Amino acid sequence: MVEAEAINVDLEIIVQGAQGRSKPELRLWLRMLSTTKLISQEIRRRLRAEFGATLPQFDLMAQLYREKDGLRLGELSKRTMVTNGNVTGLVERLEADGYVQRVTPDGDRRVTVAKLTEAGMTLFAAMATAHEGWLQDMMADVDPRMVSALWSEIGTVKTSANNHLSGAAFE
Amino acid sequence: MVEAEAINVDLEIIVQGAQGRSKPELRLWLRMLSTTKLISQEIRRRLRAEFGATLPQFDLMAQLYREKDGLRLGELSKRTMVTNGNVTGLVERLEADGYVQRVTPDGDRRVTVAKLTEAGMTLFAAMATAHEGWLQDMMADVDPRMVSALWSEIGTVKTSANNHLSGAAFE
Numbered sequence: 087m088v089e090a091e092a093i094n095v096d097l098e099i100i101v102q103g104a105q106g107r108s109k110p111e112l113r114l115w116l117r118m119l120s121t122t123k124l125i126s127q128e129i130r131r132r133l134r135a136e137f138g139a140t141l142p143q144f145d146l147m148a149q150l151y152r153e154k155d156g157l158r159l160g161e162l163s164k165r166t167m168v169t170n171g172n173v174t175g176l177v178e179r180l181e182a183d184g185y186v187q188r189v190t191p192d193g194d195r196r197v198t199v200a201k202l203t204e205a206g207m208t209l210f211a212a213m214a215t216a217h218e219g220w221l222q223d224m225m226a227d228v229d230p231r232m233v234s235a236l237w238s239e240i241g242t243v244k245t246s247a248n249n250h251l252s253g254a255a256f257e
Numbered sequence: 258m259v260e261a262e263a264i265n266v267d268l269e270i271i272v273q274g275a276q277g278r279s280k281p282e283l284r285l286w287l288r289m290l291s292t293t294k295l296i297s298q299e300i301r302r303r304l305r306a307e308f309g310a311t312l313p314q315f316d317l318m319a320q321l322y323r324e325k326d327g328l329r330l331g332e333l334s335k336r337t338m339v340t341n342g343n344v345t346g347l348v349e350r351l352e353a354d355g356y357v358q359r360v361t362p363d364g365d366r367r368v369t370v371a372k373l374t375e376a377g378m379t380l381f382a383a384m385a386t387a388h389e390g391w392l393q394d395m396m397a398d399v400d401p402r403m404v405s406a407l408w409s410e411i412g413t414v415k416t417s418a419n420n421h422l423s424g425a426a427f428e
């Protein structure tokens with residue numbers, strides 16, 4: 087725990103140091119990045135410890151939980167927040183474990199969609215509840231008014247970033 | 258640009274939807290995550306377009322720029338914010354391009370450290386200046402007082418998260 091903190095603080099300092107005195111926007115970005123990484127790492131750790139699951143698995147199941155009729159693999163790949171995972175491999179693994187099934191919807195035999203099984207729905211609901219609780223734990227020392235204010239303010243950052251993208255095609 | 262926005266907004270909604278009405282901490286987390294991803298993607302795009310560089314390369318050079326005496330590969334791997342990259346492969350590629358050299362410091366022939374060449378120092382300084390400018394661009398619509406307030410408030414979130422880690426060893 088102490089070690090994790092030390093390393094995360096360090097990352098902010100190291101990158102700032104490269105520029106000498108950093109601009110406020112860069113300082114904010116480095117803090118957002120290191121905080122996001124800290125929380126992500128903790129979520130990964132708890133998913134593994136409590137469910138034997140990975141973040142890409144959780145993420146993929148979240149997409150399927152939302153779409154009861156299932157999703158084609160291409161669509162699933164686009165929607166997954168963790169982009170690194172090989173979606174096909176993830177689906178095959180979850181299928182072998184009985185949480186996902188691949189089906190051919192009526193009317194189009196050329197299409198295959200992945201959907202959660204009953205066991206997959208039950209597992210994901212438990213993981214989602216736990217995930218929400220972990221975030222409440224991690225933000226326990228943050229005043230609820232600050233949580234709301236941050237949500238709104240980070241929305242302003244997001245809108246600003248979206249307004250100033252370089253215009254290249256989204257990958 | 259419009260497409261990027263649509264996909265990012267979508268990610269927040271999709272994951273929230275899985276839980277019905279989400280707790281404020283979860284909403285905040287999903288917004289932090291999607292905003293961080295949006296900005297990271299833009300940085301990746303601009304690094305590639307303007308410098309032909311990847312984010313892991315930029316990140317690795319940032320560590321070496323800070324440590325003029327160089328770093329051993331193991332240490333470099335620990336400090337790199339982008340953990341996916343194969344540090345050895347990255348160093349070899351940057352060495353082939355003339356931006357990094359591997360040297361054996363006096364006094365210990367068993368140790369090899371990687372350090373930036375003069376060309377590497379010059380390139381990184383240019384990339385760091387550009388990177389800072391991109392962040393200023395992306396946050397152009399955010400009031401400077403909000404930038405400062407966010408830095409401080411996200412610091413509160415980071416401290417809270419650090420205080421509530423599950424205690425597993427840091428990876």
